[in-house]
Every structure is written in structure tokens, then in C-alpha cells.
Amino acid sequence: MLLDIDPKAKGLIFDLDGTISDTMPIHYIAWRNAAARYGIDFTVELFDSLAGIPLYPTVEKLNEIFNKNIDPKEMGDAKEEEYENNMHLAKPVEPVVEVIKKYHGKIPMSVGTGGLKRLAKKSLELIDLDKYFDIIVAYEDVNNYKPHPETFLRCAELMGVSPTDCQVFEDGILGMQAANTAGMMVVDVTKYYEVTTGK
Structure with a gap:
């Protein structure tokens, strides 16, 4: 096709x-690792449902879904740092x-x-x-x-x-x-x- x-x-x-x-696989692993630090199981299904939402608003969504009070900048920046370190693999x-x-x-x-x-x-x-x-x-x-x-x-x-x-x-x-x-x-x-x- x-x-x-x-x-x-x-x-x-x-x-x-x-x-x-x-x-996307690199973003997924970075999100999964960042979320794990806050006790969130970041599944592939969850990742797919949030695809397209920017960095900090994604953390705000996770706070809503899991009833957390995570600092969006803190978690978002940790995720983005891991992603940036691996983005050359894409x-x-x-x-x-x-x-x-x-x-x-x-x-x-x-x-x-x-x-x-x-x-x-x-x-x-x-x-x-x-x-x-x-x-x-x-x-x-x-x-x-x-x-x-x-x-x-x-x-x-x-x-x-x-x-x-x-x-x-x-x-x-x-x-x-x-x-x-x-x-x-x-x-x-x-x-x-x-x-x-x-x-």
C-alpha cells in the first residue's frame, strides 16, 4: 500500500x-520510567490514549486519572531528559x-x-x-x-x-x-x- x-x-x-x-517507543519508555517513580503503572493503553497531549499537560492528566499531586514540571522534565538522551535511536x-x-x-x-x-x-x-x-x-x-x-x-x-x-x-x-x-x-x-x- x-x-x-x-x-x-x-x-x-x-x-x-x-x-x-x-x-513513540522512546517516548513510551521514558514516560513509563518517569511514572514508575511516582507509583504509576504507565501501560501501553494509557500511553496510546494520551498520545498528542504535550509534556506538562500529560502529567496533569495523570494526576487526574490516578488522584496524585505530582509536580508537572518535575516529572515532565525528568521524562524529557531521558527521552532526549535516547532520541537518536529513532x-x-x-x-x-x-x-x-x-x-x-x-x-x-x-x-x-x-x-x-x-x-x-x-x-x-x-x-x-x-x-x-x-x-x-x-x-x-x-x-x-x-x-x-x-x-x-x-x-x-x-x-x-x-x-x-x-x-x-x-x-x-x-x-x-x-x-x-x-x-x-x-x-x-x-x-x-x-x-x-x-x-
Whole structure:
């Protein structure tokens, strides 16, 4: 099954983690280890349900779910440090990379991520794709994160493309909801590769 764009698409928006770069197993292990210090069993199912939520709000969600009072910055920073130390192990998601290279310079492209901008840029550099994206909308650039459509709407605005003419490539349920709410075309990239998070 070949991944390609919709003929109607005039702008392409890519999620990053789990879409362009297969970082999700590395994020999962970092979250599992950080959560274990607070007595939380961070399962794959829990991880999947929280995919797309930024760093500190994820800890706030864990506080709600497990009735804890964990400092979001303390736990979040510990998780992010472990992730950053291992992010070089991530491999590019080849079917998505092929689309990026095929349409680079032909139609506008951007990255819309719930991650921190610094790490998003580093992630793209590590798989040699940083030169393909001038537009990155990250956690710091929005007030509302996925499933709210603001991330993708901001990408469309910066690309100068109407939201309905944008196609979003996503692996997370919340990101797909955000794209649908924004009125954009959406592709679930998980159909094009196997994710191994130790299931």
C-alpha cells in the first residue's frame, strides 16, 4: 500500500512523533520510567490514549486519572531528559519521508506537533529532514493543544493555504480529531508501518 497525497491537497501538515520519526517507543519508555517513580503503572493503553497531549499537560492528566499531586514540571522534565538522551535511536517513518521528499518545493509543507520546538527541530535534524521544513508549529506556539485544531489551523495560516485544502498526516487519535475539526483531509499513517511499543 503506497502512501500518497489527496489530489485536492494544496498544503501538507505533518505531525512529528510517530508520523515522521518513529519516536513513540522512546517516548513510551521514558514516560513509563518517569511514572514508575511516582507509583504509576504507565501501560501501553494509557500511553496510546494520551498520545498528542504535550509534556506538562500529560502529567496533569495523570494526576487526574490516578488522584496524585505530582509536580508537572518535575516529572515532565525528568521524562524529557531521558527521552532526549535516547532520541537518536529513532528511525524515520519511510513511507512518510518519501511523501515529504516527493512534494518538497512543489506544495507548502509544515510540521504541527505537541512537542517542544527545540526537541522538534532536533528530532528532524537527527533524521536529516530539518531542511525540508521552514514552518514548525509546536507546543509553545498555541494556547490549545490537540484535539483542539489550533495547531493545524496555525500551520495552514503560516502556509497561506485554506484549512479545507490541507492534508494532515497523523498517527494519534487526538491529532486526527484535531484535523477533522479543522475541516482538513487526514491520513492515519499507522496503516503504513508497524509500531513496536513492547505490546
